[in-house]
Amino acid sequence: MELTRLLAELIATPSVNPMGQSVAEGAFYESRLTDYLEQYFRALNLTVMRQPIAPHRDNLLARFDPPSVDRKNIPLLLIDVHQDTVPVEGMRINPFAAEIDGTKMFGRGACDVKGGMAAILHTVRQLVQSNEKCVPTIVIACTVNEENGFSGAYELTKLWENCAVADFIGKKPDACIVTEPTRLRVIRRHKGVVRWRCHTRGIAAHSSQTRDAEHAIYRMGHVVGLLEHYASEILPQLDGDALCGAATLSVGTISGGVSVNTIPDRCSIEIDRRILPSETPDTAYEHAIQHMGQLKTMGIELEHESPMLRAPGLCDSRNGALADCLLKTIRDTGQPSGTEGAAYCTNAGAIAASGVPVVVFGPGSIEQAHTEDEWIDTREVQLAADILRKFVTSAWTL
Ligand SMILES: [Zn+2]
Numbered sequence: 001m002e003l004t005r006l007l008a009e010l011i012a013t014p015s016v017n018p019m020g021q022s023v024a025e026g027a028f029y030e031s032r033l034t035d036y037l038e039q040y041f042r043a044l045n046l047t048v049m050r051q052p053i054a055p056h057r058d059n060l061l062a063r064f065d066p067p068s069v070d071r072k073n074i075p076l077l078l079i080d081v082h083q084d085t086v087p088v089e090g091m092r093i094n095p096f097a098a099e100i101d102g103t104k105m106f107g108r109g110a111c112d113v114k115g116g117m118a119a120i121l122h123t124v125r126q127l128v129q130s131n132e133k134c135v136p137t138i139v140i141a142c143t144v145n146e147e148n149g150f151s152g153a154y155e156l157t158k159l160w161e162n163c164a165v166a167d168f169i170g171k172k173p174d175a176c177i178v179t180e181p182t183r184l185r186v187i188r189r190h191k192g193v194v195r196w197r198c199h200t201r202g203i204a205a206h207s208s209q210t211r212d213a214e215h216a217i218y219r220m221g222h223v224v225g226l227l228e229h230y231a232s233e234i235l236p237q238l239d240g241d242a243l244c245g246a247a248t249l250s251v252g253t254i255s256g257g258v259s260v261n262t263i264p265d266r267c268s269i270e271i272d273r274r275i276l277p278s279e280t281p282d283t284a285y286e287h288a289i290q291h292m293g294q295l296k297t298m299g300i301e302l303e304h305e306s307p308m309l310r311a312p313g314l315c316d317s318r319n320g321a322l323a324d325c326l327l328k329t330i331r332d333t334g335q336p337s338g339t340e341g342a343a344y345c346t347n348a349g350a351i352a353a354s355g356v357p358v359v360v361f362g363p364g365s366i367e368q369a370h371t372e373d374e375w376i377d378t379r380e381v382q383l384a385a386d387i388l389r390k391f392v393t394s395a396w397t398l
Helices: 003-011 031-043 110-130 151-161 216-237 281-298 320-332 348-352 378-395
Strands: 047-054 057-064 076-082 104-106 137-143 175-179 186-190 192-201 248-256 266-275 309-311 339-342 358-361 375-377
Touching (some): 003 104, 003 110, 003 378, 031 137, 047 151, 057 151, 076 151, 076 348, 104 110, 110 375, 110 378, 151 348, 186 320, 216 248, 216 266, 320 358, 375 378
Parallel strands (some): 076 137, 076 175, 186 339
Antiparallel strands (some): 047 057, 057 137, 104 375, 192 266, 192 309
């Protein structure tokens, strides 16, 4: 199957992440794409495993063993690619039509990350069909729920952390490439994220009777003001990261009150703090809470929930050799490349936290991802496939 057709089929198979909203299962989740991938890998006679993560949401793993080699004595390369896409509301193109204009293919997920997925699928089919020398065993992990919590990647790491279920993978991977749109650059470091909810309380009363009322929204107003100051004045004083930039914080949602004529007794916000590779989600969370403690002098008590998401960043302490080898392969195929940092977060943080050297690499730019006319250049997808094939057949050794 031609690579462009393969990519079109992936785009035409919706795998929308509901992003925490309650939805009818038919229109959402990764299950249709999971079925497609399972069929694809089984047709190539690869060993396939489903790892259930949540209802209608399975990680799909496929293992390619190089012909006639003792599996125990060769390195294991993990290639991770997420199955889910962000929602389609607000798109000004048909999200699943995979329309083509010149070398551009449009659709939800075209760039993030079905272009990268097509490159991987194409590469592994070529390996099977050509019987080519391949250095590592390759496990392709098509993970769920990257866009809203990385739960697929965290569960994936249990396959080698828990020996009882390690049979499929066999051992901890020696290296991992996480596929994301990096413009064929190699990402060695990126930020992580911690998110939590915080609440103020008040006492409900008729809005005409304000004398003894305690107003949860007014209290939250002070909280939001202090967080804005914390984000603009305090966080920039922390040592930033040369590749990833400064730590950031944003209040993403606010809700409170029951009716316009009732003094609100509760107000809630959701906070998103992007952490540096050198920070942990917990230290960043504690730092912010400590700073907010000064509101007590104004009589404002804050309730901070435990984080609903903790995702570490990607550090470059283990991935130097892997990055060098991938960079050399990219340059050998005639492409300019380099090492970069990223402000966004990927599955790489979760996988690296389990002790595996990880880099992020793939076709397309993050600027094309999640957009109203998401697209990818099919020539770049072909280049990514060429690079991956060269990497596994001739470049990568331990
Ligand atoms: Zn992505």
